[in-house]
Amino acid sequence: MARTREIQxxxxxxxxxxxxxxxxxxxxxxxxxxxxINFGGLExxxxxxxxxxxxxxxxxxxxxxxxxxxxxxxxTKVYEPSRGSILLNGRDTMGxxxxxxxxxxxxxxxxxxxxxxxxxxxDNVKVAMDNSISCGLPSAIFRLPKYWKAERHAHVRxxxxxxxxxxxxxxxxxxxxxPYGAQRRLEIVRALATxxxxxxxxxxxxxxxxxxxxxxxxxxxxxxxxxxIAILLIEHDMNLVMGICDGIAVLNFGRIIAKGTPEDIQxxxxxxxxxxxxxxxxx
Amino acid sequence: MKNDSSWIxxxxxxxYLINICLIAGLWLLISSLVNxxxxxxxxxxxxxxxxxNIILAASLNISVGYLGQLPLGHAGFMAVGAYSAAxxxxxxxxxxxxxxxxxxxxxxxxxxxxxxxxxxAGIFGILIxxxxxxxxxDYLAIITLGFGEIIRVTITNIxxxxxxxxxxxxxxxARIPKYTTLGNCFIMVVLSLGLIHMLMKSRFGRAIxxxxxxxxxxxxxxxxxxxxxxxxxxxxxxLAGIAGCLYAGYLGSxxxxxxxxxxxxxxxxxxxxxGMGSMLGSVISAAVLTVLPELLRAFSDYRxxxxxxxxxxxxxxxxxxxxxxxxxxxxxxxEELINRAAGRSAKGGQ
Ligand SMILES: Nc1ncnc2c1ncn2[C@@H]1O[C@H](COP(=O)(O)OP(=O)(O)OP(=O)(O)O)[C@@H](O)[C@H]1O
Ligand SMILES: [Mg+2]
Numbered sequence: 001m002a003r004t005r006e007i008q009x010x011x012x013x014x015x016x017x018x019x020x021x022x023x024x025x026x027x028x029x030x031x032x033x034x035x036x037i038n039f040g041g042l043e044x045x046x047x048x049x050x051x052x053x054x055x056x057x058x059x060x061x062x063x064x065x066x067x068x069x070x071x072x073x074x075x076t077k078v079y080e081p082s083r084g085s086i087l088l089n090g091r092d093t094m095g096x097x098x099x100x101x102x103x104x105x106x107x108x109x110x111x112x113x114x115x116x117x118x119x120x121x122x123d124n125v126k127v128a129m130d131n132s133i134s135c136g137l138p139s140a141i142f143r144l145p146k147y148w149k150a151e152r153h154a155h156v157r158x159x160x161x162x163x164x165x166x167x168x169x170x171x172x173x174x175x176x177x178x179p180y181g182a183q184r185r186l187e188i189v190r191a192l193a194t195x196x197x198x199x200x201x202x203x204x205x206x207x208x209x210x211x212x213x214x215x216x217x218x219x220x221x222x223x224x225x226x227x228x229i230a231i232l233l234i235e236h237d238m239n240l241v242m243g244i245c246d247g248i249a250v251l252n253f254g255r256i257i258a259k260g261t262p263e264d265i266q267x268x269x270x271x272x273x274x275x276x277x278x279x280x281x282x283x
Numbered sequence: 284m285k286n287d288s289s290w291i292x293x294x295x296x297x298x299y300l301i302n303i304c305l306i307a308g309l310w311l312l313i314s315s316l317v318n319x320x321x322x323x324x325x326x327x328x329x330x331x332x333x334x335x336n337i338i339l340a341a342s343l344n345i346s347v348g349y350l351g352q353l354p355l356g357h358a359g360f361m362a363v364g365a366y367s368a369a370x371x372x373x374x375x376x377x378x379x380x381x382x383x384x385x386x387x388x389x390x391x392x393x394x395x396x397x398x399x400x401x402x403x404a405g406i407f408g409i410l411i412x413x414x415x416x417x418x419x420x421d422y423l424a425i426i427t428l429g430f431g432e433i434i435r436v437t438i439t440n441i442x443x444x445x446x447x448x449x450x451x452x453x454x455x456x457a458r459i460p461k462y463t464t465l466g467n468c469f470i471m472v473v474l475s476l477g478l479i480h481m482l483m484k485s486r487f488g489r490a491i492x493x494x495x496x497x498x499x500x501x502x503x504x505x506x507x508x509x510x511x512x513x514x515x516x517x518x519x520x521x522l523a524g525i526a527g528c529l530y531a532g533y534l535g536s537x538x539x540x541x542x543x544x545x546x547x548x549x550x551x552x553x554x555x556x557x558g559m560g561s562m563l564g565s566v567i568s569a570a571v572l573t574v575l576p577e578l579l580r581a582f583s584d585y586r587x588x589x590x591x592x593x594x595x596x597x598x599x600x601x602x603x604x605x606x607x608x609x610x611x612x613x614x615x616x617x618e619e620l621i622n623r624a625a626g627r628s629a630k631g632g633q
Binding site: 076097098099102107114116117118119123124127133135140143147148150190191193194 | 295485486489493496497499502503504505507508
């Protein structure tokens, strides 16, 4: 609570979100202010306020259809928000496209995997490095030394990133032919290759077995420590969420119903009701 | 496995050298066949047409196979290139030079004509590509369809411009210097295919293929999809312009009716039959679909029927086309053979 009050002093727009001690002297990487979108009559997301510290792992949870993926689509401008604003590293993102936002520092994975299926695993990663490869069209077509240097560099970096997830042995395989778990991990590698400051993971553990999930959990923590980035994570696996998140926001019917530390959330009656209520409706 | 360090690799410069030698060898073969009289003048003409069609099909394959769009106005770009090169060449002394047998003196004019045809077709490509490719969906098909027809109708109707005789309308643009030879056609085919290869095996090609595979994902990793879509489409248009330039210099006369909608479809059929996304497929089917009608001239009335039948049969039994998306690499094959000889198989585990 003391930390929260401190951050509220730092920033005129109060975020009730949790801030890690090590992030306190730096502005948040992401700030959403009263974000909202309607689909026809449906308020899919509304009054969405969230701030994420530069090295914070935040969980975004909620029942099916709560609007979690829609938040990701708003943050990456797959959908244009109907209301509110998104600040990335203190800069308003109004008018930016999906590609602009990636260049500004947001990278994501998709709930329904979206790999470049017909391309090799290595090429999937290299596409994501496109903006950091300095090789113009003439250098590429005439195969000038600049091309070879850029390609060699890209290869080395792609292999480095792939080896974080133990995918280096599959570099030559077609991305679409990988097993499900490996495809999910490749999506994370591809996102990391764009050098983000904020990584959005949409149900990274979906379809993974407990052993794979445990390994993923460990890797996500390592990514944050090694790359010093913030991570916003949608996940239904409560062990994973409670295990690695510094802060959690709970979404129900498009609105945040609770925010806080994992302990706060576990004991919050509104959260328990949202989950049990939705389970009752389904049965 | 190919990722093993034990796999013997041919280094890149050597690969290029092998390819250059193979191309030179192919040219030596063709020219010695011409000198020996095996390839008659009649067949020389057919070979030039094959070359032009290879450039057309391989360039359309960039848009259809690699980019995943469906342009229906490739003949329009060919027409633009053909007419601009022809009008330029007629204004130069190239005709005199070629008639008097000093082809080498006409070379600068030929190079300029190729550049002009590529440039003009490229400009039209940008004008059409940018508005159509900014949108997601199949708008390009409709817009290019309209473009092809507009170009043809315009050429038919502006026979003169500002008092100068311009395209000569439906009567046809005649007495174009016949600057296209089997030699310069061969060189342009090699250069075009080389350009496509270099483009596609670079970061630009990777981005283009990524846009085809998943546009949203490509955007999410920072790829400017409009830029790469336009780039692929413009390169495709420029090469079609060059094919048009060769066509004008081969026939010596141009008629707007050549560049009807059916011509665009003919090129598309070559790409689809060869396998979308396979350059080798485009080359083979362009060659076969050019030579076959010549051999079966007696049945020329049924050509369109045969095309349609062929397409239907193909779609039933091999919907991915002759080659699928497979691309052939001669040096890859040689590498494979070397490794086999050394006792390593491509699929073997050791
Ligand atoms: N493009 C769209 N058009 C109309 N409605 C949409 C669209 N996208 C999402 N919705 C609706 O918005 C609501 C939130 O969907 P969303 O996919 O964000 O849920 P979610 O929290 O990610 O659920 P899940 O856990 O199942 O992935 C749902 O009711 C969904 O039907
Ligand atoms: Mg979702």
